[in-house]
Amino acid sequence: MxxxxxxxxxxxxxxxxxxxxxxxTKSLAGLTTALVGFILYPLGKFLKQPPAAGGNVKRxxxxxxxxxxxxxxxxxxxxxxxxxxFRTPGGELKAFTAVCTHLSCTVQYVPVExxxxxxxxxxxxxLNGQVISGPPPRPLEEYQVDIQGDDIMxxxx
Amino acid sequence: MAKINDFIAERLPLDDVMNxxxxxxxxxxxxxxxxxxxxxxxxxxxxxVITGILLLFYYQPTEAAAYESVKFIxxxxxxxxxxxxxxxxxxxxxxxxxxxxxxxxxxxxxxxPPRELTWxxxxxxxxxxxxxxxxxxxxxxxxxxxxxxxxxxxxxxxVPVIGDTMKEFLRGGSNVTGATLTxxxxxxxxILPLTLAGIVGIHLLLVQKLGMSRPLSQQSKPKRSMxxxxxxxLRDLNVWLxxxxxxxxxxxxFPAHLGDPANPMAPxxxxxxxxxxxxxxxxxxxxxxxxxxxxxxxVFGILLFSLAGVFLLLVPFIDKKSAKGQKSPLFxxxxxxxxxxxxxxxxxxxxG
Amino acid sequence: MQTEIHxxxxxxxxxxxxxxxxxxxxxxxxxVMMALAGLVATSHAESEAEIADHLKDNSCVSCHLNEVDDxxxxxxxxxxKGIHARRGVSCSDCHGGNPKAEDxxxxxxxxxxxxxxxxxxxxxxxxxxxxxxxxxxxxFNPNLPTDQYAKYMISGHGKRLLKSNDDKVAVCTSCHGVxxxxxxxxxxxxxxxxxxxxxxxxxxxxxxxxxxxHIPVDQLDEYKTSVHGIALLENGDRGAPxxxxxxxxxxxxxxxxxxxxxxxxxxxxxxxxxxVASPHKAAFDEENISECEVCHGNHAIQKVTDDMLVxxxxxxxxxxxxxxxxxxxxxTDMSAHIVALRNQxxxxxxxxxxxxxxxxxxxxxxxxxxxxxxxxxxxxALVHTFKTEDVAEVTKAGTEKVQEAGxxxxxxxxQFHFRKRGFLLSxxxxxxxxxxxxxxxxxxxxxxxxxE
Numbered sequence: 001m002x003x004x005x006x007x008x009x010x011x012x013x014x015x016x017x018x019x020x021x022x023x024x025t026k027s028l029a030g031l032t033t034a035l036v037g038f039i040l041y042p043l044g045k046f047l048k049q050p051p052a053a054g055g056n057v058k059r060x061x062x063x064x065x066x067x068x069x070x071x072x073x074x075x076x077x078x079x080x081x082x083x084x085x086f087r088t089p090g091g092e093l094k095a096f097t098a099v100c101t102h103l104s105c106t107v108q109y110v111p112v113e114x115x116x117x118x119x120x121x122x123x124x125x126x127l128n129g130q131v132i133s134g135p136p137p138r139p140l141e142e143y144q145v146d147i148q149g150d151d152i153m154x155x156x157x
Numbered sequence: 158m159a160k161i162n163d164f165i166a167e168r169l170p171l172d173d174v175m176n177x178x179x180x181x182x183x184x185x186x187x188x189x190x191x192x193x194x195x196x197x198x199x200x201x202x203x204x205x206v207i208t209g210i211l212l213l214f215y216y217q218p219t220e221a222a223a224y225e226s227v228k229f230i231x232x233x234x235x236x237x238x239x240x241x242x243x244x245x246x247x248x249x250x251x252x253x254x255x256x257x258x259x260x261x262x263x264x265x266x267x268x269x270p271p272r273e274l275t276w277x278x279x280x281x282x283x284x285x286x287x288x289x290x291x292x293x294x295x296x297x298x299x300x301x302x303x304x305x306x307x308x309x310x311x312x313x314x315x316v317p318v319i320g321d322t323m324k325e326f327l328r329g330g331s332n333v334t335g336a337t338l339t340x341x342x343x344x345x346x347x348i349l350p351l352t353l354a355g356i357v358g359i360h361l362l363l364v365q366k367l368g369m370s371r372p373l374s375q376q377s378k379p380k381r382s383m384x385x386x387x388x389x390x391l392r393d394l395n396v397w398l399x400x401x402x403x404x405x406x407x408x409x410x411f412p413a414h415l416g417d418p419a420n421p422m423a424p425x426x427x428x429x430x431x432x433x434x435x436x437x438x439x440x441x442x443x444x445x446x447x448x449x450x451x452x453x454x455x456v457f458g459i460l461l462f463s464l465a466g467v468f469l470l471l472v473p474f475i476d477k478k479s480a481k482g483q484k485s486p487l488f489x490x491x492x493x494x495x496x497x498x499x500x501x502x503x504x505x506x507x508x509g
Numbered sequence: 510m511q512t513e514i515h516x517x518x519x520x521x522x523x524x525x526x527x528x529x530x531x532x533x534x535x536x537x538x539x540x541v542m543m544a545l546a547g548l549v550a551t552s553h554a555e556s557e558a559e560i561a562d563h564l565k566d567n568s569c570v571s572c573h574l575n576e577v578d579d580x581x582x583x584x585x586x587x588x589x590k591g592i593h594a595r596r597g598v599s600c601s602d603c604h605g606g607n608p609k610a611e612d613x614x615x616x617x618x619x620x621x622x623x624x625x626x627x628x629x630x631x632x633x634x635x636x637x638x639x640x641x642x643x644x645x646x647x648x649f650n651p652n653l654p655t656d657q658y659a660k661y662m663i664s665g666h667g668k669r670l671l672k673s674n675d676d677k678v679a680v681c682t683s684c685h686g687v688x689x690x691x692x693x694x695x696x697x698x699x700x701x702x703x704x705x706x707x708x709x710x711x712x713x714x715x716x717x718x719x720x721x722x723h724i725p726v727d728q729l730d731e732y733k734t735s736v737h738g739i740a741l742l743e744n745g746d747r748g749a750p751x752x753x754x755x756x757x758x759x760x761x762x763x764x765x766x767x768x769x770x771x772x773x774x775x776x777x778x779x780x781x782x783x784x785v786a787s788p789h790k791a792a793f794d795e796e797n798i799s800e801c802e803v804c805h806g807n808h809a810i811q812k813v814t815d816d817m818l819v820x821x822x823x824x825x826x827x828x829x830x831x832x833x834x835x836x837x838x839x840x841t842d843m844s845a846h847i848v849a850l851r852n853q854x855x856x857x858x859x860x861x862x863x864x865x866x867x868x869x870x871x872x873x874x875x876x877x878x879x880x881x882x883x884x885x886x887x888x889x890a891l892v893h894t895f896k897t898e899d900v901a902e903v904t905k906a907g908t909e910k911v912q913e914a915g916x917x918x919x920x921x922x923x924q925f926h927f928r929k930r931g932f933l934l935s936x937x938x939x940x941x942x943x944x945x946x947x948x949x950x951x952x953x954x955x956x957x958x959x960x961e
Contacts, residue, residue, distance in 0.1 A: 024948060031942040038935040045235035046211060058221070080876055101746075105883045120887045122779030135776045137746030185957045232870035381957045391950050398943040402936055409932045412868055 062095060062154040065147060073109020073116075076154070082106045083143060083154060088127050089114055093145045095154045096129045101138040116140070177365065181385035186375040188265060194258040195364065196393045197400055201251040202357070204404070205289075206350070208244035216296070218342035220335025223298035224418040231415055242408035250404065252290055252434045255283050256499070263472070264492045266479040267370035273473035275363040278356050280470045285353045287434065292345040294432055298338060303419035304429045306341075307333045312442070315455040334421070373484060433507065437499045438462055440506030564589070567608040568616050569600040587689035596649050603635065630670055632680040633661055657681075660760035668762075677718070684708050684758075700758070703741055705751035706732055728752075731809035750776070755807075766799035773801045783893040803828075815851060818844035818892065842897040846904040850885050853911040854878060857918055864921035874917035881910035 062076040062085040073086030075098050082098035086109040096116070098106045105120035115132060116125040123134035130139045144155040166172055183192060215234055217226040230237035259279065262268060268276035295306045310333065314324040329336030371380070383389055431439050441462075445454030452460075468475065478485035564570045573585040588594055593602075601608045606623035610616040617623045627635040637658035639645050646655050661667040666678040684700055691698035699708040710729035712718055719726050732738040732752070740749035755772045756762065764772050774781035784790060784800065793800050804817065804825040816823035818840050830836035858878055865871035884907030891900045 021952070024945060024952070028942070028945050028949060031938055031945060034938045035935075035942055038931075038938060042236035042239060042931075043211070046237060046240055047214065048235065050229075050233045050235065058225075077876065080872055081879070103886050104879075105886050106880070120883070121777065121890055122782075131748055133776070134778060137740050137744075137748035182958075232872070238868065379959050381959050383957050384955065388950070388953055388955075391946060391953070395943055395946045395950065398939050398946065402939045402943070405932065405935060405939070409928075 059153060059155045061151050062145070063152045065150050065152060068093065068152065071111045071114060073111075075106060075108070078143075078154065078156070084109060084116065085145065085152060085154060086116075086127075093147075093152060094127060095143040095145045096125075096140040097143070099140075100136055101131075101140065102134070102136040107140070178386050179384075181365070181368065182382040183385050183389040184369055184371045184375070185381040185383050186371065186378065188372050188375065191258075191261040191265065192369055192389075193393065193396045194254060194261060197254045197396060198251060198258055199357075199361075200397045200400060201247050201254060202353075204247045205244065205251060208240050208247065209346075209350075211240045212244060213346065218296065218339055220298065220338055223296065223338060224415075227297040227299075228415055231413075238412050239408055242412040243404055245413035246404055246407045246411075248290055248293060249433075250400070252286055255286055256434075259283055260492060260496050263469075263495075264489060265370070265372040265374075266476065266485060266488065267372070268473040269370075269373075269476070269479045269482075270473070272363070272367055272370055275360060275367065276473050277470055278360040278363065280466075281356050282353065282360060284466075285349050285356065289345060289349045289353070290432055290434060292341040292349065295338060295341045296345060297415065298419045299416035300419050300423065300426065301416050301429070303333060303421065304425050305431050306337065307425070308429060309431055309435070310337075312455070312459065315453065315459050317452075317456060317460075332421070373479065373482065376482075430506065433503060436506035437502035440502045440509070564594065564599060567599055567601075568611055569604075569606065569608050572613070572616075584688050587687075589689075590691075591686075591689035592692050593690060598639075602639075629676045629680060630674070632682055633658055633667065633670070636681045657759045660757070663762075664757070664760045665762035679712065683712070702747050702751050703745065705753055706738070706742065709752045728808045731807075735808060735810045736812055737810060764799075766797050766802075767794070769802050770800035777801075780890060780893045783891070787893065787895045789895060813889065815844060815847055815889070818847070836895075839895055839897055843892050843895075843900045846897070846901050847885070847888050847892070850881075850888065850904045850907045850911070853908060853915075854881050854885060857881075857911055857915045860918040860922060861914065864918055864925060867925055869921040869925055871918070871921055874914050874921065877910055877914040877917060881907050881914060883907075884910060 060076065060078050060083075062078075062083060063074050068074055068085060068087045070087050070091055071089045073084055075082050075084055077083070078097070083095055084098040084107055085093065085095040087093050096107075098108075100107050100118035100120065100123055102118065102121055102123050105118050107116050107118045107123075107125065110117045114127060116127070116129070117123070118125075118134070118136065121135050123136040124132040125136065125140055126132050128139075129142050131137075141156075146153050146155070183189070212230065215226055215230045215237065217223060227241070230241055232238075234240075262276065262279065291306075291309060295302045310324055310327045313327060314320040316323060325331060327337070327340070328334070329340045430436065442455055442458040445458045447454050449457040472488070473480070476485055476488045479488065570585060570589070573581045575582070588600070599608060600606070604624050604626075605621075606617050607615060607621060615621075617625070619625070624635075640653075641655050641658045643655045646653050661681075662671060666680070669675040669678045670680065686699055693700045693702075695701060696704075698704065706729055713724075714726050714729045716726045733742060737749050737751075737754075740746040741751055753761065754775070755764065770781055770784065780801075790800075792798075793803075805811075805813070814823065817825045819826065819837075824840070826837065826840035830840065857874075861871050861874040861878060864874070884903050888900050888903040888907065891903055894900075
């Protein structure tokens with residue numbers, strides 16, 4: 001090792017003004033810091049849990065148990081489409097797609113008379129999703145409902 | 158500060174390591190560029206570990222949730238698309254870099270004594286990385302992954318005697334199901350990475366202990382070298398920066414895609430292909446006639462590939478000439494043949 | 510095993526039918542027959558074996574089935590598959606004659622009441638013998654109406670048959686088939702809802718057959734292009750109306766202008782309510798204009814467009830209202846509100862779509878846009894009130910939704926541009942760092958030494 005001697009291919013650049021060298025080192029340090037920032041920023045953002053929602057989901061939280069008293073309904077978001085959950089006057093929980101089979105408006109639950117109504121063209125469905133009257137050509141697709149603690153969960157096939 | 162340094166130095170033999178590195182020399186010659194490949198592999202591996210751990214924050218390894226959770230990562234999680242895309246691209250680049258590293262080492266005969274073990278651990282790493290690629294591909298549980306896995310695991314049943322048992326073990330049943338997914342997850346997250354970490358440790362230790370091999374062709378020329386610290390290390394760093402730029406660029410312009418969710422009931426889509434790094438095997442197996450020498454063509458093909466694997470693994474002991482420091486044109490030719498074979502079959506498989 | 514199951518089934522059926530026998534002794538026999546028929550039909554495949562037991566000793570069936578005349582054989586086979594044979598109604602119940610008699614002449618003795626094939630104009634009465642008898646029909650199906658004959662008599666078909674002695678009109682068998690008549694809920698029946706357009710058009714689209722009738726023959730072609738035709742024939746929505754949905758079935762005829770709105774209101778009741786409450790109602794009644802039809806047409810009812818309010822060539826409002834009238838102003842105003850909302854939705858959809866295409870998570874924005882479209886559909890229905898303020902109220906709600914979607918969509922684009930800036934900037938940092946590092950490396954001394 002002691003006998004090794006300089007063999008730089010290019011003319012020696014060792015004799016450089018200290019100022020220039022200082023600038024290079026400082027720039028390197030600065031840019032390295034910037035790069036670390038560019039890595040840490042997305043990293044920090046990534047680690048922050050986003051609120052769960054949307055998408056082509058098969059199962060979703062439709063409502064809290066207390067939100068749906070007897071003979072009332074609620075619209076919930078199921079993936080990219082609305083769903084409807086309601087409790088019949090008899091106390092049974094049911095869920096259907098809320099997309100009317102006529103022109104895709106969102107349906108609603110009508111208390112007292114207890115049926116599902118699409119307000120766009122007055123299409124009516126019974127509490128089994130079957131068409132009672134109005135223009136809808138097909139029944140509403142039914143979803144499965146189960147209760148987990150305080151959550152009403154809805155599942156589609 | 159100095160006190161803390163002293164405290165650590167007294168308890169950890171870091172100084173020894175630093176001294177060793179300070180004295181480490183890297184040969185300088187016409188083929189020096191190939192020394193960067195190992196570093197690139199190591200770097201990509203580190204990227205894989207970091208991004209992999211990040212993905213674990215959100216990924217759910219169940220049949221019902223896998224696809225949705227990957228979709229969640231891609232759409233809802235900030236920079237989730239970036240992390241997953243980098244993980245996917247880095248995986249591909251890693252395997253590509255390993256191919257280059259392997260073949261350059263082969264052609265330069267760097268496996269000759271005393272580096273037989275370095276070569277063999279390297280071969281093992283190659284195998285483990287292929288396994289990681291294969292198991293990781295299934296995890297998004299999309300259609301392509303599902304059927305690629307089905308075809309891939311089906312092949313193991315061609316292995317004589319234990320084939321069916323192997324297939325059942327990999328699949329966790331007779332078919333690719335949610336059970337396969339949890340298994341592959343275990344392989345991808347624990348078993349293979351742990352194995353990899355162990356072998357990488359030995360591989361690196363051997364490289365440090367034995368130093369870089371100077372190719373036979375460069376032995377006659379004046380023996381130039383540069384210090385590892387800081388000269389070569391900085392160059393390594395520079396190459397890593399370029400690789401980072403490539404990774405980020407690929408991830409930005411070609412983000413990892415999600416595809417359609419796996420549907421075991423759906424018919425196998427036409428033209429389903431394994432990942433590109435398995436294509437050369439896939440394509441070759443298709444070429445075998447139904448029966449060779451009284452055994453099934455596919456079985457024969459798999460046997461042949463296994464033999465080729467064993468041959469590659471043991472090449473340091475088979476190539477007697479280079480072991481003696483003589484030129485070994487037969488093995489050079491063999492190396493070029495293998496490269497052309499892999500390249501040709503891959504292209505044929507992809508576009509043929 | 511198989512036979513065992515069948516025997517069990519038959520046993521249960523028998524048990525059931527015994528009960529029925531006690532309740533309605535008259536028809537009990539038929540039920541037993543059905544039970545036995547079920548047993549026979551399920552255990553053998555051959556057509557001969559499908560004959561119900563009560564028809565086993567029936568000389569009509571046994572002779573006609575084995576006749577040399579293929580037509581008659583086919584007729585008998587056809588009959589055996591129909592609802593009548595299945596419910597135990599035999600040949601002689603309609604045609605008279607004596608099925609117990611072995612001798613041909615004795616079996617079909619006209620003096621003993623054999624009718625044979627009725628004349629075409631006699632067919633409605635022929636069927637009505639049973640189908641207009643509520644007491645008789647009740648035993649088979651308590652829900653089957655018995656007013657078909659009465660209705661037929663007021664139909665276009667029946668009136669011509671009765672008054673004009675025109676027998677080139679539809680009689681029962683024209684639509685229901687002859688011997689192997691199937692119930693209307695059997696998809697193979699010619700009067701199954703999606704088969705009705707084809708059944709009616711077999712005469713009504715035949716220009717030769719319809720010559721001299723002075724009614725068009727292109728109803729089916731028109732219907733196929735209509736929203737109803739597409740819903741029924743292409744989408745298989747059995748709730749969509751076929752010909753009979755508007756014209757009636759047994760009482761089929763051209764609806765009166767005053768009746769058109771009620772016909773449409775069977776489904777489109779909401780529109781009807783709005784229309785009735787509007788000033789148009791009185792005006793239309795006065796002029797005897799058929800309400801829905803005058804704007805929407807009949808057989809070829811197309812998907813409505815906003816052009817139908819105000820446009821160069823498609824405006825239906827402009828058919829009656831001059832451009833300086835109050836009505837035209839209402840049309841223009843309603844149209845302005847609706848078209849404005851539609852355009853807003855379209856332009857935001859473009860933004861959201863392009864954001865989605867470049868890989869952004871546009872699901873929230875798409876969901877809100879759906880809500881906005883909901884309001885657009887609602888506002889379009891409300892034009893039938895002919896009140897600008899009613900339409901405006903809904904379009905306003907829609908506009909709010911669109912703006913919400915717009916904020917979401919533009920947010921996505923901003924996010925995308927942020928991504929792009931971040932990418933380019935990070936790339937610049939990496940490459941610049943690499944350049945500086947290269948300079949640094951070059952400035953190092955002793956980068957290549959010769960070893961001993």
